[in-house]
Amino acid sequence: MNDEINDQQHATQQPPGRASRTLDLRGVACPLNFVRAKLFLESLPPGDLLEVLLDQGEPIRHVPTSLRNEGHEIIAVTPAEGWFRLLVRRGRLA
Amino acid sequence: MPDPAPHQEEAAQLKSGGFIPQRQPGTVTVRCLAPGGRLTSARLKKIAEVAEKYGRGLVHLSVRMSPEILYVPLEKIEDVRRELATVGQEIATCGRRFRVPTACGGCEYNPNGLVETQSLAETINQYFFGQPAFHKFKVALAGCPIDCTRTREMDLGFQGQAEPVFLSERCTGCTLCVAACQDQALTMGGEGFPRREPAQCLGCGTCIQVCPFGAMTSGRVGFAVYAGGRHGKHPHVAYPVAQFLPEKLVLPFIQAVLAWYQANGQEGERLGAVIDRVGLKNLLRNLSPDFGEYLLTNEDVQEPRWRKIFYRGVAELFPDYGRP
Numbered sequence: 001m002n003d004e005i006n007d008q009q010h011a012t013q014q015p016p017g018r019a020s021r022t023l024d025l026r027g028v029a030c031p032l033n034f035v036r037a038k039l040f041l042e043s044l045p046p047g048d049l050l051e052v053l054l055d056q057g058e059p060i061r062h063v064p065t066s067l068r069n070e071g072h073e074i075i076a077v078t079p080a081e082g083w084f085r086l087l088v089r090r091g092r093l094a
Numbered sequence: 095m096p097d098p099a100p101h102q103e104e105a106a107q108l109k110s111g112g113f114i115p116q117r118q119p120g121t122v123t124v125r126c127l128a129p130g131g132r133l134t135s136a137r138l139k140k141i142a143e144v145a146e147k148y149g150r151g152l153v154h155l156s157v158r159m160s161p162e163i164l165y166v167p168l169e170k171i172e173d174v175r176r177e178l179a180t181v182g183q184e185i186a187t188c189g190r191r192f193r194v195p196t197a198c199g200g201c202e203y204n205p206n207g208l209v210e211t212q213s214l215a216e217t218i219n220q221y222f223f224g225q226p227a228f229h230k231f232k233v234a235l236a237g238c239p240i241d242c243t244r245t246r247e248m249d250l251g252f253q254g255q256a257e258p259v260f261l262s263e264r265c266t267g268c269t270l271c272v273a274a275c276q277d278q279a280l281t282m283g284g285e286g287f288p289r290r291e292p293a294q295c296l297g298c299g300t301c302i303q304v305c306p307f308g309a310m311t312s313g314r315v316g317f318a319v320y321a322g323g324r325h326g327k328h329p330h331v332a333y334p335v336a337q338f339l340p341e342k343l344v345l346p347f348i349q350a351v352l353a354w355y356q357a358n359g360q361e362g363e364r365l366g367a368v369i370d371r372v373g374l375k376n377l378l379r380n381l382s383p384d385f386g387e388y389l390l391t392n393e394d395v396q397e398p399r400w401r402k403i404f405y406r407g408v409a410e411l412f413p414d415y416g417r418p
Contacts (some may be wrong), residue, residue, distance in 0.1 A: 001353030050100055055272075056273050059301075060270060060273055060274065061273075061274045061300065061304050063305070064270065064304065064306045065304055068306060074306035074307070076266060076268065077266070077269075077270050077306060078268065079268070079269045079273070081134070084270070084273070
């Protein structure tokens with residue numbers, strides 16, 4: 001999927017001590033936002049932190065729970081102006 | 095000019111047994127029983143087989159989730175019944191009887207579902223299906239307030255609900271629950287924790303579902319109950335009569351309402367008409383000894399959540415609930 005490859009190339013680097021990358025999924029409709037977040041997380045080593053930006057409404061209602069069900073850990077959720085910043089720890093998946 | 099229908103009495107007898115005379119003389123539609131609209135593949139295959147063998151290979155899915163085999167010759171209905179019975183597929187019913195309960199998926203497989211609906215539909219069907227009454231009696235179960243099964247149009251509708259319980263020690267103040275609530279029932283309080291307004295809360299469980307930290311958990315889970323609804327030529331919206339009714343009390347509740355209906359109704363009257371004629375408070379007083387703690391009062395139904403759940407505008411026509 002082209003989006004997936006683009007995510008891996010372009011997800012912005014963060015300063016050390018914070019999430020390794022930010023994945024901006026604002027403007028991305030459900031379930032594509034979840035799918036992209038899931039695939040990107042799977043490409044990271046277990047334990048890595050990822051920051052995911054999500055719109056309010058449907059995205060923020062569904063994506064965190066779905067990622068948690070995938071086995072990842074939600075570390076923090078921070079509201080912003082009409083969107084949310086999600087900090088996720090890549091889980092030790094089966 | 096359409097062909098004349100069979101003699102009225104004959105038609106009534108056939109219909110009572112789930113064989114509906116069609117416009118085409120000597121032909122019936124066979125209504126198959128499927129509580130909650132659930133079928134095994136074995137039954138589905140047999141229905142298809144029977145439709146091809148005796149009908150025209152045509153099946154219609156009724157509004158009440160019954161597969162109906164079309165164009166079956168009258169003289170074949172016993173053969174059809176026998177063949178369907180080989181896979182446990184029974185015939186449904188029509189007329190003035192307790193009808194097949196409809197139900198959504200419920201919590202069995204739907205992530206939004208708050209309560210079991212399918213197994214309950216099956217049990218309700220076993221206890222009450224086919225019981226004669228003053229008129230048709232329709233029951234529907236919904237797993238949550240999204241209410242796909244239109245519980246407010248039923249003689250008795252049962253709609254799953256969950257009461258959120260907040261555990262502050264787990265809360266990070268992320269505001270996800272506040273953002274997720276579509277009923278303005280949650281706001282951020284002074285301490286950085288969410289505050290819930292019960293009078294606005296539908297018990298839909300969305301805040302419980304979205305909380306990533308387990309701070310919003312599920313307290314009481316049960317059914318909101320609606321009584322006296324009907325659709326058709328003379329629609330009547332059901333009145334909310336109870337909340338958080340536990341699953342184990344659903345069958346006794348239906349039993350009690352049916353008994354009241356039998357004692358107070360007249361031939362040809364739907365439950366809603368009896369309630370309007372005799373008074374809702376009469377029904378509620380009758381239910382009070384066994385179900386009192388779950389029944390709604392006049393004060394309860396003034397809350398925004400009941401007026402919001404209730405069709406807008408129709409809420410102005412709430413009758414007297416008896417208890418303030």
